Amino acid sequence: MSAPRRAGRRRGNSGTREAILAAARRRFAELGYDRTTMRGLALEAGVDAALVSHFYGSKRRLFTIAVDLPFEPTEVLRHLLAGPRDTVGDRLARFLLHILETDEDRQRITGLIRAAVADEGVARRVRDTVTRELLLPLAEGMSVPDAPLRAALVWSQIVGLVTVGHTVVSELLAGRSPEILIGAIGPVFQHCLTAPLQRSGPYG
Amino acid sequence: MSAPRRAGRRRGNSGTREAILAAARRRFAELGYDRTTMRGLALEAGVDAALVSHFYGSKRRLFTIAVDLPFEPTEVLRHLLAGPRDTVGDRLARFLLHILETDEDRQRITGLIRAAVADEGVARRVRDTVTRELLLPLAEGMSVPDAPLRAALVWSQIVGLVTVGHTVVSELLAGRSPEILIGAIGPVFQHCLTAPLQRSGPYG
Numbered sequence: 001m002s003a004p005r006r007a008g009r010r011r012g013n014s015g016t017r018e019a020i021l022a023a024a025r026r027r028f029a030e031l032g033y034d035r036t037t038m039r040g041l042a043l044e045a046g047v048d049a050a051l052v053s054h055f056y057g058s059k060r061r062l063f064t065i066a067v068d069l070p071f072e073p074t075e076v077l078r079h080l081l082a083g084p085r086d087t088v089g090d091r092l093a094r095f096l097l098h099i100l101e102t103d104e105d106r107q108r109i110t111g112l113i114r115a116a117v118a119d120e121g122v123a124r125r126v127r128d129t130v131t132r133e134l135l136l137p138l139a140e141g142m143s144v145p146d147a148p149l150r151a152a153l154v155w156s157q158i159v160g161l162v163t164v165g166h167t168v169v170s171e172l173l174a175g176r177s178p179e180i181l182i183g184a185i186g187p188v189f190q191h192c193l194t195a196p197l198q199r200s201g202p203y204g
Numbered sequence: 205m206s207a208p209r210r211a212g213r214r215r216g217n218s219g220t221r222e223a224i225l226a227a228a229r230r231r232f233a234e235l236g237y238d239r240t241t242m243r244g245l246a247l248e249a250g251v252d253a254a255l256v257s258h259f260y261g262s263k264r265r266l267f268t269i270a271v272d273l274p275f276e277p278t279e280v281l282r283h284l285l286a287g288p289r290d291t292v293g294d295r296l297a298r299f300l301l302h303i304l305e306t307d308e309d310r311q312r313i314t315g316l317i318r319a320a321v322a323d324e325g326v327a328r329r330v331r332d333t334v335t336r337e338l339l340l341p342l343a344e345g346m347s348v349p350d351a352p353l354r355a356a357l358v359w360s361q362i363v364g365l366v367t368v369g370h371t372v373v374s375e376l377l378a379g380r381s382p383e384i385l386i387g388a389i390g391p392v393f394q395h396c397l398t399a400p401l402q403r404s405g406p407y408g
Binding site: 114116118146158160183184187192 | 239321322352353359360364365369373384392399
């Protein structure tokens with residue numbers, strides 16, 4: 001697909017495409033999927049709305065391209081499975097917080113997950129991808145029963161943290177060590193991934 | 205505020221108001237805050253859109269009235285604080301799942317939390333209410349440090365479970381005991397509410 005040549009445009013095609021993608025990432029993250037309009041993000045990118053459609057087609061298609069996973073699942077999976085099984089929750093918590101503390105990555109994953117909460121179709125696609133490529137192989141690597149259920153529970157934790165938890169918790173931590181957050185979240189992931197799920201405590 | 209009298213209207217004012225509220229709850233839960241329109245829910249309730257505005261003003265105001273907490277925080281708090289401290293996570297998990305398994309309650313809390321994820325203003329109001337009336341007093345009742353941080357972590361778990369976790373996990377559990385879910389979630393709440401948050405494990 002080649003872009004139309006326009007008089008007075010200072011950026012080349014690839015610069016324009018990149019500007020549109022960057023604007024899309026910011027707006028999907030800040031406004032969510034529903035409120036992001038092709039017109040609004042064209043304005044933010046400083047291009048014609050027609051050019052956005054020309055390059056990327058529909059809003060849903062642009063979303064798919066702009067807001068992909070901000071990491072390479074295979075590499076992350078290898079890293080998470082590399083250490084001892086009883087510290088996998090800690091590694092997963094560190095990995096997630098690392099993403100949330102990097103501006104562009106945070107925009108991507110926040111856009112992805114806010115869109116998933118708003119739109120059933122997007123939700124299924126995002127969950128399927130993350131589950132298939134990362135969470136299910138991770139849970140299966142633990143050699144305990146109920147891998148699909150564990151993957152779903154971890155996904156639920158991640159959605160909560162990305163959509164509301166991280167902002168609130170960061171405010172509350174203001175100035176204190178982020179290790180507190182790792183210490184709070186790591187064991188939660190660990191529990192979901194490796195603990196016996198059937199209750200066996202003294203209370204019932 | 206009194207409703208205009210209209211020829212041919214079969215329901216009284218209170219019936220009409222109730223029909224609007226019920227339609228609003230269903231639509232906010234199913235479509236989220238952004239996609240719910242006054243016109244759409246008037247159609248569903250079988251009334252004029254003008255009547256919805258007349259009774260409830262803006263969409264935001266209708267949201268506030270229709271989608272309130274599906275429980276009485278004071279009573280829930282008393283119940284949660286009544287038993288032993290080391291089983292509070294189990295009680296909270298049971299309470300949440302009970303809400304999610306009751307149709308109208310699930311619609312209310314799902315609508316509330318999906319709207320909170322989509323809209324920053326709604327998010328702050330919902331979180332402030334739930335935190336002030338339930339989660340913060342609950343965390344304070346545990347007599348451990350960092351009550352506000354713990355309340356935020358529990359809120360994060362609840363958002364993840366209500367927005368995506370419960371549906372997925374219920375599908376995966378199909379036909380198996382819901383006790384598995386209590387066993388998976390209870391210890392997560394317990395950890396957030398009472399465990400030491402600073403990491404002190406053997407790994408760094």
